[in-house]
Structure formats: structure tokens, C-alpha cells
Amino acid sequence: MNSTSSVLIPPESFAAHQRFAANASHELLTPLATTRAALQIAGDDSTGESFAELAPMLRETNERNISVVRALLDLASADYAPFDPDPVDLAELAERAAAERSAQASARGIRLDVDTESGCETCEVAGNATLLRQLVLNLLDNALLHNISPNGDVHLSVFRDRDAAVVMEVENTGPHVDKAVVDQLFEPFYRARSRVSSDRSGHGLGLAIVRSIASAHHGTATASANPQGGLTVRIELPVPALPGS
Incomplete structure (x- = not known):
């Protein structure tokens, strides 16, 4: 008979992972949804005026996404990067x-x-x-x-x-x-x-x-x-x- 073992995750740890998933999803998906909506508006405007108005917001949203990714890399570096003290x-x-x-x-x-x-x-x-x-x-x-x-x-x-x-x-x-x-x-x-x-x-x-x-x-x-x-x-x-x- 094959035996299986399982690892019990403490409730507080599981709750923390749930919060991370929910907060990360919101943090990453919200600016992407905003960018998509803005691009749809700009794409439907043949005059190009909407894109000119939306460009600053798109640029700011893009910079925010870059900031989040860089912060995640900093977090990974702090957790795993070895160093000689x-x-x-x-x-x-x-x-x-x-x-x-x-x-x-x-x-x-x-x-x-x-x-x-x-x-x-x-x-x-x-x-x-x-x-x-x-x-x-x-x-x-x-x-x-x-x-x-x-x-x-x-x-x-x-x-x-x-x-x-x-x-x-x-x-x-x-x-x-x-x-x-x-x-x-x-x-x-x-x-x-x-x-x-x-x-x-x-x-x-x-x-x-x-x-x-x-x-x-x-x-x-x-x-x-x-x-x-x-x-x-x-x-x-x-x-x-x-x-x-």
C-alpha cells in the first residue's frame, strides 16, 4: 500500500497567502485594466485627439507597473541573494x-x-x-x-x-x-x-x-x-x- 503524507499549513500562514494573492491581483490587474480601457478609447477615435489626452495617464500607469516589478525584484533579491557580509x-x-x-x-x-x-x-x-x-x-x-x-x-x-x-x-x-x-x-x-x-x-x-x-x-x-x-x-x-x- 502506498502511503501519502501531507504538510499542514498553519491557518495564519494560509490567511497571509490568501491576502497576498488578493492584494497582488488587485495591484497588478487594476492598472492593466485601466490601460486597456484607455487604449480602447484611443483606438475608437480616428482623430487621435483622445490618445493625446490619454498619453500622460498611460505613461503614469506604465511607470507604476515598472515600479511594482522593480520592487518585486528587490523583494526577491532580499530573500534569496547571497552575500558576503x-x-x-x-x-x-x-x-x-x-x-x-x-x-x-x-x-x-x-x-x-x-x-x-x-x-x-x-x-x-x-x-x-x-x-x-x-x-x-x-x-x-x-x-x-x-x-x-x-x-x-x-x-x-x-x-x-x-x-x-x-x-x-x-x-x-x-x-x-x-x-x-x-x-x-x-x-x-x-x-x-x-x-x-x-x-x-x-x-x-x-x-x-x-x-x-x-x-x-x-x-x-x-x-x-x-x-x-x-x-x-x-x-x-x-x-x-x-x-x-
């Missing part, structure tokens, strides 16, 4: 990333401040500088996008948590976030309704990439809803082992 000063990397986003924050009337411990060795981790830079930029982009504009705040800090880990926290002002869905914000394509901007900015992959990069570095990414609104995202990365330890 190098010493990375997370404090210095955070300061540089914040400088890259300072103009964006200023344009939206959002104050962006950075608080890091001095000393290169204090906040040094072992990892891939390119992936870690992407992690910080994604955190800042998320904090700026889901914020109060103008007069919002983003606070980025990097510090040592005793001797156990190097910690990065990004705290922002913004809409209230339901505590029940905070962890789902790290799922690909998931958005809490209250954190979707009216212009559909973002693709719902930023925090998923953050968690994947943290996991690739044997670290963790968690979040908590701020009582007054907004979110605090906390990254913990292990301190490199000393030579001979």
Missing part, C-alpha cells in the same frame, strides 16, 4: 539616507531629524551595504508617504541596545493605525485602508522588503502603532561577533 556603520548609512530624502521631506513640509550615537564602531553591523541602504530608504519613504503634510515629523534613530543588537527606529506622525493590522503591513501588497493616500502613491511592498532585508541579516523588523497616530518601525540587527569569540 562586510562591516557596515549603520549610523553613518542612516545619516546619508536621511540626507537623500531631506529635499523630499522639505517639499512636503515634514521635519526629518536623525539621532545617532557617535563613533563608527558603536553601531557597526555585518551585512550588505546596498541592501541595508535600501532598507533605510524604504523606511523613510514609508514614513514620509504616510504622514501629515504639512507640519508632520519623521524621527530616525540608531543606537546600541546594550550588547545584544544595533537598533534602528523610524517614528512618524500620521493617521491612526489599527493595532490589529500592524504586523500585516509587512506583507507584500498589503495596505491598511487609512494609510492609502488618495493618489495611490506607493505599491505596498516597501515594508515587505524591509522585513526581508532584516531577515537576510539575521535581524528582525517590527512595528507598533503610535497612540497619537503614525507608526514606529524598529529594526534589530545582531552585533558582529568579536574575532576569536
Whole structure:
């Protein structure tokens, strides 16, 4: 008699896969349907005037599709790309990333401040500088996008948590976030309704990439809803082992 075995999938994991399928389908199919409708309208207009009017929207929709695909590639890279860890000063990397986003924050009337411990060795981790830079930029982009504009705040800090880990926290002002869905914000394509901007900015992959990069570095990414609104995202990365330890 042949025997068969089955793998039981935890209910919460199955639910997460269902949400991913539903959110991914919506995220990818909606712009494609919009493009198809626009092309049908343009194709029925022999004068070509409709195409001229629709061209900017088609271009924007195409750019959005490209953005989603690139984000998916970033997610795959964070999950599967092997790398040889190098010493990375997370404090210095955070300061540089914040400088890259300072103009964006200023344009939206959002104050962006950075608080890091001095000393290169204090906040040094072992990892891939390119992936870690992407992690910080994604955190800042998320904090700026889901914020109060103008007069919002983003606070980025990097510090040592005793001797156990190097910690990065990004705290922002913004809409209230339901505590029940905070962890789902790290799922690909998931958005809490209250954190979707009216212009559909973002693709719902930023925090998923953050968690994947943290996991690739044997670290963790968690979040908590701020009582007054907004979110605090906390990254913990292990301190490199000393030579001979």
C-alpha cells in the first residue's frame, strides 16, 4: 500500500497567502485594466485627439507597473541573494539616507531629524551595504508617504541596545493605525485602508522588503502603532561577533 503524507499549513500562514494573492491581483490587474480601457478609447477615435489626452495617464500607469516589478525584484533579491557580509556603520548609512530624502521631506513640509550615537564602531553591523541602504530608504519613504503634510515629523534613530543588537527606529506622525493590522503591513501588497493616500502613491511592498532585508541579516523588523497616530518601525540587527569569540 502506498502511503501519502501531507504538510499542514498553519491557518495564519494560509490567511497571509490568501491576502497576498488578493492584494497582488488587485495591484497588478487594476492598472492593466485601466490601460486597456484607455487604449480602447484611443483606438475608437480616428482623430487621435483622445490618445493625446490619454498619453500622460498611460505613461503614469506604465511607470507604476515598472515600479511594482522593480520592487518585486528587490523583494526577491532580499530573500534569496547571497552575500558576503562586510562591516557596515549603520549610523553613518542612516545619516546619508536621511540626507537623500531631506529635499523630499522639505517639499512636503515634514521635519526629518536623525539621532545617532557617535563613533563608527558603536553601531557597526555585518551585512550588505546596498541592501541595508535600501532598507533605510524604504523606511523613510514609508514614513514620509504616510504622514501629515504639512507640519508632520519623521524621527530616525540608531543606537546600541546594550550588547545584544544595533537598533534602528523610524517614528512618524500620521493617521491612526489599527493595532490589529500592524504586523500585516509587512506583507507584500498589503495596505491598511487609512494609510492609502488618495493618489495611490506607493505599491505596498516597501515594508515587505524591509522585513526581508532584516531577515537576510539575521535581524528582525517590527512595528507598533503610535497612540497619537503614525507608526514606529524598529529594526534589530545582531552585533558582529568579536574575532576569536
